Amino acid sequence: MKKALLLHSSREGQTIKILRYIEKELADTHQCELVDLHETPDIDVTQYDKVMIGASIRYGHLNKKLYKFIDKHLSELDKAKTAFFCVNLTARKPEKDTPETSVYMKKFLTLSPWQPKLLDVFAGALYYPRYKFFDRVMIQFIMKMTGGETDPTKEIEYTNWARVKLLSERFGSL
Known part of the structure; x- marks a missing residue:
C-alpha cells in the first residue's frame, strides 16, 4: 500500500477537517499519516510516496512555519509527488476559488521556491x-x-x- 503524508498548517481546524476527508477518500489505496507541520519540522519526507500540504490563510497570510518547512525540505519535496491547497474565506466567491484566480495562491507561488504538482484552493468555514x-x-x-x-x-x-x-x-x- 502506498504511503501518503498529509501535512497541515491550520489555525481554526477547517484545513485539518479537509485533510481528514482526503484521508478517508484515500483509505483503500493509501496509508495516510496526518501531521501538524508546526509541531513536526523534522519529519522524513522521503519515507512517503506522496506529500500533500494544506494551509490556512489568516489575516491575508500563510503561517511563516510553512515557508520554513518548505525551505528545509525543498529538495525532498521537489522529488516527491506533491500537492498543496490553501483554505481561505475569500474562496467562498466563485471568481476567487481556483489556483488561477486566488490572490493567496498566486502570492504563495511567488514566495515559495516549491512548486507542487497539484494545486487547489478551498473556501474555509x-x-x-x-x-x-x-x-x-x-x-x-x-x-x-x-x-x-x-x-x-x-x-x-x-x-x-x-x-x-x-x-x-x-x-x-x-
Whole structure:
C-alpha cells in the first residue's frame, strides 16, 4: 500500500477537517499519516510516496512555519509527488476559488521556491461563536468589507466538498 503524508498548517481546524476527508477518500489505496507541520519540522519526507500540504490563510497570510518547512525540505519535496491547497474565506466567491484566480495562491507561488504538482484552493468555514473577541471583530470587519456574513451567532461552512473529493482523486492518481 502506498504511503501518503498529509501535512497541515491550520489555525481554526477547517484545513485539518479537509485533510481528514482526503484521508478517508484515500483509505483503500493509501496509508495516510496526518501531521501538524508546526509541531513536526523534522519529519522524513522521503519515507512517503506522496506529500500533500494544506494551509490556512489568516489575516491575508500563510503561517511563516510553512515557508520554513518548505525551505528545509525543498529538495525532498521537489522529488516527491506533491500537492498543496490553501483554505481561505475569500474562496467562498466563485471568481476567487481556483489556483488561477486566488490572490493567496498566486502570492504563495511567488514566495515559495516549491512548486507542487497539484494545486487547489478551498473556501474555509466561519465560526463566529468560537472566536476570541479580537478575532471575531476583525473577521466581521473583513467580511463586511467583502460582502460576507457578519452575524456573530452564525457558523457557516463554505467548503466545496465535491471539489475536495476531486483533489483526493487527482492526488490518489499521482
